[in-house]
Amino acid sequence: MEHLEQHERMEMWEKIEQALVNEQIDQFRAEFLELHPYDQAKIFEEQEEQIRFLIYSYLSPEEMADVIEQVDEDLVTDFITEMVPGFAAKILEHMSTDDAVDLLNELDKNKVASFLTIMDKKSSAEIKELLHYEEKTAGSIMTTEYVVITTKMTVKDAMRHLRKEAPDAETIYYIYVVDSFKKLVGVISLRDLIIAEGDWLIQDVMSDRVVSVPVGEDQEDIAKMMRDYDFLALPVIDFQEHLLGIITVDDIMDVMEEEASDDYSKLAGISDVESSGSTALASAKKRLPWLILLLYLGMITASVIQRFQDSLEEVAVLAIFIPVIGGMAGNTGTQALAVAVRSISTGESEKRGKVSLIWNETKTGLLTGVTCGVLITLTVMLWQQNIYLGLLVGVAIMATLLVATVSGAIIPLIMHRLNIDPAVASGPFITTLNDLISTVIYFGLATTFLSYLV
Amino acid sequence: MEHLEQHERMEMWEKIEQALVNEQIDQFRAEFLELHPYDQAKIFEEQEEQIRFLIYSYLSPEEMADVIEQVDEDLVTDFITEMVPGFAAKILEHMSTDDAVDLLNELDKNKVASFLTIMDKKSSAEIKELLHYEEKTAGSIMTTEYVVITTKMTVKDAMRHLRKEAPDAETIYYIYVVDSFKKLVGVISLRDLIIAEGDWLIQDVMSDRVVSVPVGEDQEDIAKMMRDYDFLALPVIDFQEHLLGIITVDDIMDVMEEEASDDYSKLAGISDVESSGSTALASAKKRLPWLILLLYLGMITASVIQRFQDSLEEVAVLAIFIPVIGGMAGNTGTQALAVAVRSISTGESEKRGKVSLIWNETKTGLLTGVTCGVLITLTVMLWQQNIYLGLLVGVAIMATLLVATVSGAIIPLIMHRLNIDPAVASGPFITTLNDLISTVIYFGLATTFLSYLV
Numbered sequence: 001m002e003h004l005e006q007h008e009r010m011e012m013w014e015k016i017e018q019a020l021v022n023e024q025i026d027q028f029r030a031e032f033l034e035l036h037p038y039d040q041a042k043i044f045e046e047q048e049e050q051i052r053f054l055i056y057s058y059l060s061p062e063e064m065a066d067v068i069e070q071v072d073e074d075l076v077t078d079f080i081t082e083m084v085p086g087f088a089a090k091i092l093e094h095m096s097t098d099d100a101v102d103l104l105n106e107l108d109k110n111k112v113a114s115f116l117t118i119m120d121k122k123s124s125a126e127i128k129e130l131l132h133y134e135e136k137t138a139g140s141i142m143t144t145e146y147v148v149i150t151t152k153m154t155v156k157d158a159m160r161h162l163r164k165e166a167p168d169a170e171t172i173y174y175i176y177v178v179d180s181f182k183k184l185v186g187v188i189s190l191r192d193l194i195i196a197e198g199d200w201l202i203q204d205v206m207s208d209r210v211v212s213v214p215v216g217e218d219q220e221d222i223a224k225m226m227r228d229y230d231f232l233a234l235p236v237i238d239f240q241e242h243l244l245g246i247i248t249v250d251d252i253m254d255v256m257e258e259e260a261s262d263d264y265s266k267l268a269g270i271s272d273v274e275s276s277g278s279t280a281l282a283s284a285k286k287r288l289p290w291l292i293l294l295l296y297l298g299m300i301t302a303s304v305i306q307r308f309q310d311s312l313e314e315v316a317v318l319a320i321f322i323p324v325i326g327g328m329a330g331n332t333g334t335q336a337l338a339v340a341v342r343s344i345s346t347g348e349s350e351k352r353g354k355v356s357l358i359w360n361e362t363k364t365g366l367l368t369g370v371t372c373g374v375l376i377t378l379t380v381m382l383w384q385q386n387i388y389l390g391l392l393v394g395v396a397i398m399a400t401l402l403v404a405t406v407s408g409a410i411i412p413l414i415m416h417r418l419n420i421d422p423a424v425a426s427g428p429f430i431t432t433l434n435d436l437i438s439t440v441i442y443f444g445l446a447t448t449f450l451s452y453l454v
Numbered sequence: 455m456e457h458l459e460q461h462e463r464m465e466m467w468e469k470i471e472q473a474l475v476n477e478q479i480d481q482f483r484a485e486f487l488e489l490h491p492y493d494q495a496k497i498f499e500e501q502e503e504q505i506r507f508l509i510y511s512y513l514s515p516e517e518m519a520d521v522i523e524q525v526d527e528d529l530v531t532d533f534i535t536e537m538v539p540g541f542a543a544k545i546l547e548h549m550s551t552d553d554a555v556d557l558l559n560e561l562d563k564n565k566v567a568s569f570l571t572i573m574d575k576k577s578s579a580e581i582k583e584l585l586h587y588e589e590k591t592a593g594s595i596m597t598t599e600y601v602v603i604t605t606k607m608t609v610k611d612a613m614r615h616l617r618k619e620a621p622d623a624e625t626i627y628y629i630y631v632v633d634s635f636k637k638l639v640g641v642i643s644l645r646d647l648i649i650a651e652g653d654w655l656i657q658d659v660m661s662d663r664v665v666s667v668p669v670g671e672d673q674e675d676i677a678k679m680m681r682d683y684d685f686l687a688l689p690v691i692d693f694q695e696h697l698l699g700i701i702t703v704d705d706i707m708d709v710m711e712e713e714a715s716d717d718y719s720k721l722a723g724i725s726d727v728e729s730s731g732s733t734a735l736a737s738a739k740k741r742l743p744w745l746i747l748l749l750y751l752g753m754i755t756a757s758v759i760q761r762f763q764d765s766l767e768e769v770a771v772l773a774i775f776i777p778v779i780g781g782m783a784g785n786t787g788t789q790a791l792a793v794a795v796r797s798i799s800t801g802e803s804e805k806r807g808k809v810s811l812i813w814n815e816t817k818t819g820l821l822t823g824v825t826c827g828v829l830i831t832l833t834v835m836l837w838q839q840n841i842y843l844g845l846l847v848g849v850a851i852m853a854t855l856l857v858a859t860v861s862g863a864i865i866p867l868i869m870h871r872l873n874i875d876p877a878v879a880s881g882p883f884i885t886t887l888n889d890l891i892s893t894v895i896y897f898g899l900a901t902t903f904l905s906y907l908v
Contacts (some may be wrong), residue, residue: 038682147534172626195617228492230704251685260714268792280817298778305774319773320759323780324752331882338722363734428785
């Protein structure tokens with residue numbers, strides 16, 4: 001079976017839907033439950049309210065939990081709140097704790113409290129424990145459904161324990177080993193476990209070099225670690241090294257996607273690039289704060305030019321190079337910004353040192369500046385038949401590229417130092433700022449050497 | 455054990471280095487081989503040639519293969535070519551086939567051929583088979599080291615087979631089932647296998663709904679599939695459904711990082727944002743093609759303004775709003791571009807339809823245009839005490855935002871239709887293009903209504 005494309009899902013659904021509306025419950029269940037939960041969720045998302053309520057009545061909370069876990073995060077709260085609360089609470093009980101917590105984090109406090117009250121005690125206690133971790137930390141993405149064994153077990157005991165726990169555990173491919181104080185002391189992969197002899201002790205076959213993350217660790221750093229070390233899961237510990245939970249690779253893939261989309265959105269100067277199905281009004285609301293801020297930053301540039309109005313009136317041809325100089329400042333600034341933001345987020349800037357990064361961008365800015373400056377000097381000389389104008393525009397481009405490249409690199413580094421997410425210094429922001437700087441450089445030079453131009 | 459930060463690695467290394475230079479081989483090996491291969495590789499990368507050659511002589515090709523697999527792809531070819539060819543060939547034999555193929559793909563053809571000749575026949579045959587797959591397809595990222603079982607085996611047979619194959623297989627957590635024609639017919643997870651009874655037949659416990667990818671599938675689509683379905687591995691098949699290899703989640707995490715970095719770089723108008731340790735000259739070389747292209751695109755804008763020189767000379771104040779109008783066009787275009795590129799790469803544009811996406815951006819452009827237009831009209835009226843100038847700038851901003859938003863969305867969609875990677879239409883490119891469009895709009899309007907302005 002190929003995975004299902006959108007249109008295949010719809011074809012498959014048409015068949016299943018007949019069974020549903022004709023109340024052929026068994027047939028509907030047989031067909032629908034054969035699908036991968038992801039496909040079930042994508043089909044479910046597309047349905048009208050009426051059909052959704054039929055599905056709720058034909059599936060058990062446990063079956064529905066598999067579907068809900070895969071539903072788009074923008075839609076899932078609507079579905080959970082439209083259900084009979086008792087049914088929704090049962091679904092939450094059957095979901096992975098980490099997914100249930102993600103969902104509850106999107107609801108308002110009263111709803112969360114009422115769900116927690118009607119849920120069974122064990123699940124609600126587990127969820128409560130996870131709910132208070134800060135967003136985007138290890139605590140907020142870990143799950144408490146993992147298999148744990150102790151050092152004194154034999155391999156055979158461990159396998160027996162594993163078989164019992166397997167159906168509920170998020171993963172059984174890494175098994176974490178704790179001592180009698182619940183301190184994390186080792187790890188063994190299922191691969192190593194199945195090739196070990198049955199009567200060996202776990203403490204003799206486990207690896208005691210277990211890599212773990214503290215519960216407050218940032219999710220982006222965890223993703224990098226998991227990718228570097230090729231782990232399928234990572235244990236989360238408190239400051240006394242007690243095992244609190246595990247983070248699995250499937251959740252980390254979602255984190256990677258989220259972080260990449262986040263960086264990308266910020267480079268484009270937009271709060272969230274990927275809200276599916278958003279209306280034009282919602283899109284406009286998200287973009288307008290940035291646009292209005294940039295509009296008034298642009299007005300500062302306008303007022304700067306007005307101060308040079310005299311030069312402009314004397315040499316009107318100066319105006320025609322305003323866009324190219326401002327544009328180049330923006331372009332090179334965005335390039336330098338992207339390099340700096342990435343080298344911060346990959347840890348490269350720590351490794352090479354910030355000074356080295358800035359120095360490197362300075363040299364790069366000088367090289368690109370001189371190249372473009374010479375090109376533009378020659379071009380303008382030939383085009384406008386004016387040596388001094390050519391020199392002016394060329395020197396302005398050169399100075400602009402140098403300053404804009406350096407500022408594109410320095411600003412995110414300063415923000416990082418001040419603990420502000422450097423990706424907030426988005427492309428358009430840097431572009432507009434560099435527009436302003438370049439205008440000052442250009443008209444400053446032009447006014448100083450005005451006598452050569454008239 | 456925490457994972458190792460850069461400085462911890464260096465501290466650890468200082469201890470190990472002593473053993474190395476004092477020729478205490480056993481002590482060096484004991485300490486170095488205790489580390490995770492990723493940390494081994496990061497330490498190894500930092501060493502001088504002399505130390506590297508000591509390490510080559512103290513480690514076996516098999517141990518060295520673990521290190522080389524984790525070395526940065528920009529550095530690995532240098533290391534492999536500095537070794538004695540026979541030693542390098544032995545390392546290649548011991549590497550995962552997919553990693554060995556990645557490495558060989560970076561070497562020139564003569565070197566590849568000579569390595570393949572001195573390698574053992576089995577490894578070189580496996581590698582040759584993979585070398586001809588196109589980059590960034592399933593074939594190029596799959597590995598041939600997987601465990602395969604047949605439908606007629608019992609669970610016990612399968613477990614015995616698994617224990618034997620475990621040390622060499624890339625993963626044993628998904629086991630693929632083939633029929634007697636080597637056709638892929640099912641899959642069983644190790645989790646399900648260990649809870650099944652020993653005398654059951656595989657065909658009765660396996661899932662026959664196995665999701666697979668064709669060998670030519672794009673790696674970005676595979677990453678999306680793996681993330682959606684939460685798989686740890688995916689089987690790769692040919693057009694007759696023969697099993698050719700598997701793709702594991704650790705490689706997919708690298709693909710996700712690569713693709714995200716790629717999209718990010720292109721949005722910033724730079725060919726590769728993340729080449730670690732590149733010199734200023736190398737950076738300048740990478741950025742200059744874009745910058746020079748944009749420079750001459752900017753000169754077109756300059757020549758457009760020159761055509762309106764008469765208007766400019768009559769109403770010099772017009773010049774001061776050139777940057778803000780061009781800037782806003784660039785900003786909104788970049789936002790729309792980012793949304794379109796992401797919706798193409800996530801498949802959202804297919805789902806909602808391109809027309810709906812463009813229509814949505816049109817409405818968004820209208821809303822942002824009217825809002826910013828009204829604001830700027832009022833601001834300019836108050837500032838310049840000139841109603842007509844306020845109206846001119848306001849209407850120009852409005853028209854510009856509308857057109858720039860729509861073009862930011864349409865251009866990547868057209869490129870996608872023409873099978874050009876839409877991410878090539880980078881932010882700076884769209885920005886510069888929109889700069890040009892906005893200039894025409896602004897001066898066109900100004901010239902038409904010039905009599906009101908003088």
